[in-house]
Amino acid sequence: MDKYEQVIELAKRRGFLWNSFELYGGTAGFYDYGPLGSTLKRRIEQIWRETYVVQEGFMEIEAPTIGIEDVFVASGHVGGFSDPLCECKNCGEAFRADHLVDKMVNCADALSVKELDKVIIENNVRCPECEGELGEAYEFNLMFKTTIGPGTGRQGYMRPETAQGMFVDFLRLARFYREKLPFGATQIGKSYRNEISPRQGVIRLREFTQAEAEIFIDPNDKKHANFGRFADTVVNLYSEEAQHKGVIEKMTLGEAVEKGTIAHEFLAYQIGLTNHFLQRIGIAADKLRFRQHQKDEMAHYAIDCWDAEIQTDRFDWVEVVGIADRTDYDLKAHAAVSKTELSIYREYSEPKMVTQFVVKPNMGKLGPLFKGKAKAVADALKALSQAELEQENITVTVDGEEVTVQRDIVEFAEETVKISGENVIPHVIEPSYGIDRIFYSTMEHAFEEEMVSGKEEAEGEEAEARIVLRFKKEVAPVQVAILPLLSREELINPARQIEAQLKQKGLLVSYDDSGTIGRRYRRNDEIGTPYSITIDYDTLEDNTVTIRDRDSMKQVRAPIDGIADLVYEMIYMARDFESAGKAL
Ligand SMILES: Nc1ncnc2c1ncn2[C@@H]1O[C@H](COP(=O)(O)OP(=O)(O)OP(=O)(O)O)[C@@H](O)[C@H]1O
Structure with missing residues (x-):
């Protein structure tokens, strides 16, 4: 069994991932998240929200997963996806x-x-x-087609990415953010792609979850106000040049921008944030790299694109996040199809005096010559360039008809006018996360099989391989297991009380009183529970419990009083396990 098989076997057995429609033989490209899988996925999504929505301030929206045809004509998906x-x-x-x-x-x-x-x-x-x-x-x-409404209906598509929702809502978002760049919006939700041959299990799905941010920035200012946060962060960069050499380079993001390896600070900041997020949820730093798109791989409109790739046992490097500077391509495309200007008005800090070349048609002469069409002719003249106006005979088209105007009917002038601002089409920086691939990678990087011997085995278990998911504590789908030593009322009662206190604190708690304690520890190791609390007969004497640490398998004895705060601090505030009580 390779590691992928081991992880998937464990994931199925313990309720993380199940083949969809298993009862009917299943079909490729779909997975169900079981009870623990769903919880783990929500934990990852929650940390993503905390990172992008709460910290970065890119508010979340929720657009339909079915889209109308115009949207995907504009986005290019109908023509070229x-x-x-x-x-x-x-x-x-x-x-x-x-x-x-x-x-x-x-x-x-x-x-x-x-x-x-x-x-x-x-x-x-x-x-x-x-x-x-x-x-x-x-x-x-690759888009799944559907119809909207009965009968022949209107052509609809299941969205192949969440991004379009943010572009379509651009004007509303701009108003929401008071037209101040930069601003961003996010969406976490399902996307659908009718992948041709999804043979890579959970890596390539036909229905999957994306978390995307569309960040609208000033096209003339791609510096990031908070770049200092990541300027000294060292990342594994696999730039286009490094790919030719076949080596991954370690570089600070500051240096990468300075050398021009990464196009600009705003993009580099997003790479820093992605690097931070992925490691926070448990991706191993040495199995994470950022690969630059090669010139012929990158969309023609994009300035620079980097994929966060995670190394996995079976599939080697897998793209999990795409980070791109998409320029003004999407807004221009939607503006063209919807025939609506998608820009924001940006006021200058100080008004500018601008000298303009203006055309002054002589209405006294145009009127008798062109009668009812005189105004249209004047407007057409105003739209011409200086060069066109300097011709001997000027030709304009009015109502589809060519009209020649003699030059002496038109006067020119230079005028100085005060301009207070301009319309700008923002550029878009897009980090696009595939949550399912990140979910699987988190499991694989947490997975470990080790031989254990000693105390726990002496209590009734044979020495055997211990499978443990070393999830980060804030990600684990069960954070604390409550284990009364025996299923007897005098132990169940205090155990249930402790369970209630921990739940009250918002911790993810499981209660388990079946099987030997050694077997219960193993079960919790397999699902990655960081701490187990055992209630035994000493508890009834001195109000203390045993807390066992998943990773070291060490145990301490701690008082029940204050146990919820203690566990909370160990999970969320980096409190040291050794300080939790008396070592056993
Ligand atoms: N079929 C899929 N199943 C699971 N996740 C996917 C799938 N397609 C895309 N993703 C995820 O969505 C993210 C952003 O989508 P994007 O359109 O950039 O992917 P992509 O470049 O088309 O992916 P790939 O080249 O692997 O098909 C990807 O980095 C990936 O994590």
């Missing part, structure tokens, strides 16, 4: 053509279907399932 599909002529299996050749070429996902066909033929790539001949690759749109 596709992957190259290649089917086996023999068994009919479908494959991502770029995945079939990604070990043979650099950046397979940047190749056209024609180029992919060429690589497939040149390398005699066959069907991985049956060795059959592969058909020609073609583009397959």
Whole structure:
């Protein structure tokens, strides 16, 4: 069993992840989160909210998961959100053509279907399932289609990303934030992609959760007011240049901006924040890198893009977050399709005096010449450039008709006017998180199997391999287990009271009185419970309990009085376990 299988086996057995529709044989690309999985996922999402919504101040919105066609025409998803599909002529299996050749070429996902066909033929790539001949690759749109309303209805799509909700609400958001850049909005919710062949379990799903922030910034000022927070943070950077050399470089974010490796401070700040968040929830620092998109891989409108990638046992480096400077592409695209200006008015700190070239059509002469059309001709003249106006005979189009105006009918002038501000289309910085991939990576990085011997085994368990999920304490789906030594009323009563006190404090508590204490410790190690509290007959004598630490397996004896505060401090305030009571 490789680590992926071990983690998934544990995840299924202990109620983290289950195959969806298992009762009916299941289908690829869908997973259910069981009771502990759901809780763990919510913990991760909650810390994400704390980071982006509470600390950064990018308020959360909730837009529909079904979108109308216009939205996805504007975003480019109707026209171009596709992957190259290649089917086996023999068994009919479908494959991502770029995945079939990604070990043979650099950046397979940047190749056209024609180029992919060429690589497939040149390398005699066959069907991985049956060795059959592969058909020609073609583009397959990944959006799930639906109809809105009965009958033929209106074309709708399940959203393939949460981002569009924030773009569509741009004008409302701008007003909400009093048109002051930078501002941002976030969404956490389901996205849907009809992935061609999701064979990588929870890494590639057809329904998954994204957490995205769209941060609208001044296109002329991409400095970050709080960049100092991360300027000295060392990150693993896999820049375009480093990829050519095949080495990951350790660099401070300050240095990366200075050298021009990362385009600007605002983007580097987002990389710093992502680095901070992922490590806070338990991603190992040495298995986390930021990979820059290569020029031919990056969307044409983007200035710079970096993916946070996590190293996993089976899939090697997996993209979990995309961080991009998307410029004004999305707002311009929605402005064009909706025919609505999507910009904000920015007042200058001081008004500017600007000299303008102005056109003054002589209405006294235009009137008799063009009669009812005179005003339209005057307006058309005002819209011309200086060069066009300097022609001997000036031609304008009015109501689809070409009209020639003699130059002496038009007067020019230079005027100095006071301008107090301008309309600006903000640029967008987007960190886009895939929560499911982060969820799996958190489990894999927390997973450890070790041989244990000693005290706990002497109490009735044979020496065996201990499986432990070393979750960060604030992420663990169960933070404290309450274990009365025996299932007897005199122990159950105080145990239930302690359980109630801990719950009152907002801690995630489980109560377990079945099986030997050694077995219960093992069960809690397997689900990553940081602390277990055992209530025994000494408790009835001296009002103390045993607290066991998951990682060291050490035990201390602590008074019941104040136990909820004590555990809370150990979980959330870095209080040392050794200080919790008398070592046993
Ligand atoms: N099918 C999927 N299943 C699970 N998570 C996904 C899936 N597609 C995307 N994500 C997550 O959403 C994040 C942002 O989406 P984005 O559109 O940048 O992904 P992507 O570049 O299309 O991913 P990939 O290249 O792996 O298909 C990704 O970093 C990833 O974590």
